[in-house]
Amino acid sequence: MSALNPPVRPEAEWQLQPYLEGSVERALPLGTRLWSQAWLRKGLILAVLALLWELLARWQDNDLLLPTFSATMRALVEGFASGELLARVGISLSVLLQGYVAGVLLAFALTLLAVSTQLGRDLLSTLTSMFNPLPAIALLPLALLWFGLGRGSLVFVLIHSVLWPLALNTFAGFQGVPETLRMAGRNYGLKGLRYALQILVPAALPAILSGLKIGWAFAWRTLIAAELVFGASSGQGGLGWYIFQNRNELYTDKVFAGLVTVVLIGLAVETLGFATLERLTVRRWGQQR
Numbered sequence: 001m002s003a004l005n006p007p008v009r010p011e012a013e014w015q016l017q018p019y020l021e022g023s024v025e026r027a028l029p030l031g032t033r034l035w036s037q038a039w040l041r042k043g044l045i046l047a048v049l050a051l052l053w054e055l056l057a058r059w060q061d062n063d064l065l066l067p068t069f070s071a072t073m074r075a076l077v078e079g080f081a082s083g084e085l086l087a088r089v090g091i092s093l094s095v096l097l098q099g100y101v102a103g104v105l106l107a108f109a110l111t112l113l114a115v116s117t118q119l120g121r122d123l124l125s126t127l128t129s130m131f132n133p134l135p136a137i138a139l140l141p142l143a144l145l146w147f148g149l150g151r152g153s154l155v156f157v158l159i160h161s162v163l164w165p166l167a168l169n170t171f172a173g174f175q176g177v178p179e180t181l182r183m184a185g186r187n188y189g190l191k192g193l194r195y196a197l198q199i200l201v202p203a204a205l206p207a208i209l210s211g212l213k214i215g216w217a218f219a220w221r222t223l224i225a226a227e228l229v230f231g232a233s234s235g236q237g238g239l240g241w242y243i244f245q246n247r248n249e250l251y252t253d254k255v256f257a258g259l260v261t262v263v264l265i266g267l268a269v270e271t272l273g274f275a276t277l278e279r280l281t282v283r284r285w286g287q288q289r
Helices: 023-027 030-035 038-060 069-082 084-116 118-131 136-147 151-175 179-187 192-203 205-229 239-248 252-280
Strands: none
Touching: 038 069, 069 084, 069 252, 084 118, 084 151, 084 192, 084 205, 084 239, 084 252, 118 151, 136 151, 136 205, 151 205, 179 192, 192 205, 205 239, 205 252, 239 252
């Protein structure tokens, strides 16, 4: 066979089986499929912790120091059934929402100013260096002096706890936006707020979401700590005040029920809130694994 007429191999056609949705998953062993579910793994971790708690409390045999897990769950159910615990949670969440939203808005305003002007960058760097290391609860005496025993004091310390970590994360995310995306935005004639919202914010969304989660965690624990100190807004105490009151009355099971409620709210916000937002945005867009 000459080089000008190379041999031609006969074509071969392979009949492929049609793809069925879920066929690959069904081919895996049942144990592997179950273990791949994040909710099941987290549920097992919580079950193990509850079992260890129950065993340790029964071994110690002192309900005043450490009530059993079952006694705590009874106090939790009774608290929600009576409406007292639910009312306390509602008060705390309403104050938290006000402070968190105000802190987020101020953080975005400060960050947009920082990415727009050199003076804004200097202002953000100076303020975060000054106030970010300052614990929010340390400002509580000053807040009480300025705003009195009311909701204003709580909102003030919540804004402080949210503002600085969110501003730092957001600005770091903006700084990490690739130059090609910046050039593409400028080529389309985007400027100012449109440039920030259509180019910077989507590209920096993983860092922004991280800042939102950190700000939420700081705000939630700051609120509980502040309510443990003075608690009330308009004469009504929140969840931290519920814990403090029951500690004074030596209802340790109710104290632990309040602490469990704090943890459950944190898990719900993380699992149903931020995890869902990440799944619909940065993971769907391929920005995060």
